[in-house]
Amino acid sequence: MDTPPAPEQEPRRYGRRLFLATVAGGISSLYWGKAAWDHVTGVISPVASAVAPILPSGGWRIYTISGQMPEFDPAAWRLRIGGLVEQPVSLTYDELRALPHVQQVSDFHCVTGWSVQNVRWGGVRLGDVLARARPKASGHGLRFVSMEVPYVDYLTMPQASLHDVMLAYEMDGKPLAREHGAPLRLVIPEMYGYKNVKWLGGIDVVPRAVNGYWEDLGYDRNAWVGRSNGYGA
Amino acid sequence: MKPGYVRRFSPAERLLHWVNALGFFFLLATGLILYLPRLSMLVSRRQTIQYIHFWGGVAWLVALAAVVVLGGRRLLATARELDTFDGDDLRWLRGRGAPQGRFNAGQKINAVLTAAFAVLFGASGLLLWFGEQDTRFRFASTVLLHDGLMYVSLLLLVGHLYLALIHPATRHALRGMTLGSVDAEWAARQHAKWRPD
Numbered sequence: 001m002d003t004p005p006a007p008e009q010e011p012r013r014y015g016r017r018l019f020l021a022t023v024a025g026g027i028s029s030l031y032w033g034k035a036a037w038d039h040v041t042g043v044i045s046p047v048a049s050a051v052a053p054i055l056p057s058g059g060w061r062i063y064t065i066s067g068q069m070p071e072f073d074p075a076a077w078r079l080r081i082g083g084l085v086e087q088p089v090s091l092t093y094d095e096l097r098a099l100p101h102v103q104q105v106s107d108f109h110c111v112t113g114w115s116v117q118n119v120r121w122g123g124v125r126l127g128d129v130l131a132r133a134r135p136k137a138s139g140h141g142l143r144f145v146s147m148e149v150p151y152v153d154y155l156t157m158p159q160a161s162l163h164d165v166m167l168a169y170e171m172d173g174k175p176l177a178r179e180h181g182a183p184l185r186l187v188i189p190e191m192y193g194y195k196n197v198k199w200l201g202g203i204d205v206v207p208r209a210v211n212g213y214w215e216d217l218g219y220d221r222n223a224w225v226g227r228s229n230g231y232g233a
Numbered sequence: 234m235k236p237g238y239v240r241r242f243s244p245a246e247r248l249l250h251w252v253n254a255l256g257f258f259f260l261l262a263t264g265l266i267l268y269l270p271r272l273s274m275l276v277s278r279r280q281t282i283q284y285i286h287f288w289g290g291v292a293w294l295v296a297l298a299a300v301v302v303l304g305g306r307r308l309l310a311t312a313r314e315l316d317t318f319d320g321d322d323l324r325w326l327r328g329r330g331a332p333q334g335r336f337n338a339g340q341k342i343n344a345v346l347t348a349a350f351a352v353l354f355g356a357s358g359l360l361l362w363f364g365e366q367d368t369r370f371r372f373a374s375t376v377l378l379h380d381g382l383m384y385v386s387l388l389l390l391v392g393h394l395y396l397a398l399i400h401p402a403t404r405h406a407l408r409g410m411t412l413g414s415v416d417a418e419w420a421a422r423q424h425a426k427w428r429p430d
Contacts (some may be wrong), residue, residue, distance in 0.1 A: 015316030015345045026378060027356060033374030033381075052303035061268070061376070064279045065304060112364070113373040218368040 032134060034113050059116040061194075062179045065213065070147035070199040072182045079167075079184060081129065084139035089132050091095035093183055097169065099124045104164055107194070109225045119131040121187050122170030126160055130203070139210035144231030145184050145202040153197050153212030154221070155188065164189055167200065238353050239417045239429035241335065241409035245304035246311055250410055252300055253347065256293030257386070260354075261290060264383065287362050294355050315341045321426065332425035343389060357382070 029036075074093045081089040102125055108116045130142075135157075142155050159165075168187045169176050176182045181198025188195055194214040215221045220228040234240060260397075263286040266272045267279065275346055314336055321331035322338035336344070358380040364371035396403045397410070403423070409415040420427060 011317045011319040014318040015317050015341055018342065018345045019349045022346060026349070026353035026382070029378050029381075030357075030372040030374050033377045037374075037377055062279070064274070066280065068278060089399075112371065113362075113376045136336050217366065231373065232370070 012211075014142055059114065060180070061110065061112070061114055063110075064148060065151055066148050069178055072178065072199075074183070077183055077201075079129070079200065080202040081201065081204075082115075083131040083143070083206055084136040085205050086134035086136060087132070089129075091129070091132075093169075096124065096129075096167075096184070102166060104166065106164060106187070108189070109192055111192040111194060111219065111223065111229050120170075120172045121166060121168040122173070123166050123168035123184070123187070126165045126167055126186070130160075130205075132207070135205040138207060139205035141206045143202075143204040143206050144197040144200060144212075145204065146197050147199040147201040151197065151199075151213045153195055153214070154206070154209035156209045157193070159188070159191075159209075159222075162188065162190060183203060189226075191228065192219075194219060195223045202205060234414050237417050238412055238414040239420055241406075241415045241420070241429070242413050243304075243307055243311075244413070245300065245307050247410060247413060249297065249300045249304065249308065252293075253351070256289070256296065257390075259289050260286060260293060260424065261383070261387075268380070268383075287358065290355065290358050294351065297351060315344050333423070333427070335424055335427040343393060346389065347386075350386055353378065354382055367383045 062182055074175050077093055079091045079096055081091075101122065102119065103122045105118050105120050108119050140157055142157070142160050143152055144154070155165075165186075165188045169184050171177065171180055176185060181200065184200040185198045186196050186200060194212075209221065211221060222228055264422055266282050267286060305356055314334065318338060318341065321333065322341070324331035325338045357375050360370050360372065360375045361379060364375060397407050398404055405415060405419050406423075417429075420429065
């Protein structure tokens with residue numbers, strides 16, 4: 001028979017189209033992916049906040065810079081406050097926990113693009129701890145020293161005085177876990193995670209804030225969420 | 234070849250499949266250690282795992298590229314098969330049951346997506362690695378893309394393993410991917426339009 005094949009019978013090169021569309025969609029998502037995801041999670045926000053906890057990671061990524069996470073020994077650990085202060089202070093874990101307890105719920109944003117919403121932090125206000133050491137007027141910055149050597153980061157005094165800056169020893173109702181910086185981490189919700197120094201061992205009052213660990217690698221010193229590191233304006 | 238059996242997959246095709254599978258499982262394991270807080274703490278040596286994961290990924294892509302180059306014409310012909318969808322393929326995808334060639338339409342889609350994902354895994358992985366050292370390579374959505382690929386790949390893998398290992402009508406296909414040959418009667422039933430050499 002001479003009947004020509006129906007048009008739908010003609011073989012189509014759909015494979016390469018699917019391949020190219022998938023690759024193009026994936027690469028272009030570098031530009032629209034996060035905005036789209038935020039939009040989706042914004043629209044279905046009750047669902048999204050229900051999904052985050054069942055993600056195996058709880059939404060967190062754990063970043064370290066050295067071979068091993070510092071270990072917390074309650075008997076040996078001290079929070080040392082020194083530098084430009086009238087009265088250097090060394091607090092044990094129990095002494096720290098005896099200070100006025102505060103709780104806050106705040107979002108945590110990583111500069112690499114992931115966020116964890118509504119983290120419940122418990123701990124002390126940074127100001128309450130600093131007051132015990134009485135910083136000198138010549139100190140315009142603070143150096144936060146991690147037990148994970150050589151991680152340090154800095155805040156200016158005005159940044160450190162923001163109302164929701166705290167030193168957290170609890171997260172979501174439990175003592176801070178090792179991977180989240182046990183026993184103590186800095187929490188400054190206005191800034192990206194790399195400013196929220198984990199495994200805190202010391203705070204020094206210094207003449208001015210300079211580059212910390214990640215700033216030396218090109219990240220912004222003033223790590224405002226949405227307004228630094230190429231985000232926002 | 235045993236009598237009554239026909240060859241379905243060439244050595245080059247099988248090598249490509251198993252290099253891909255091996256690399257995928259290796260990268261999944263090392264990647265999950267980086268991704269899951271509980272596992273990162275157990276292993277704890279993040280720098281080392283990150284290094285292994287990154288160079289494992291590079292080795293995986295290089296090995297895939299090497300097999301493709303060595304496979305040459307034979308694999309090019311395979312790619313052409315995977316590229317082509319005819320009317321029966323489209324009917325099959327609509328669930329209407331239509332005779333299929335050496336690859337059914339679902340296998341074609343799975344293979345095409347797997348290849349595209351390899352490219353995207355590689356690109357986003359390189360951006361994650363270099364983005365940590367140089368902020369010019371950092372995009373807000375790189376992590377989202379890399380993780381999203383992982384989740385979709387896992388879904389594809391679960392379906393693939395079910396069909397290759399459990400589903401009675403299709404699990405015989407595993408023999409084709411390991412030994413190369415399949416039962417001729419099974420082939421005539423499952424892949425009626427395929428004419429083995």
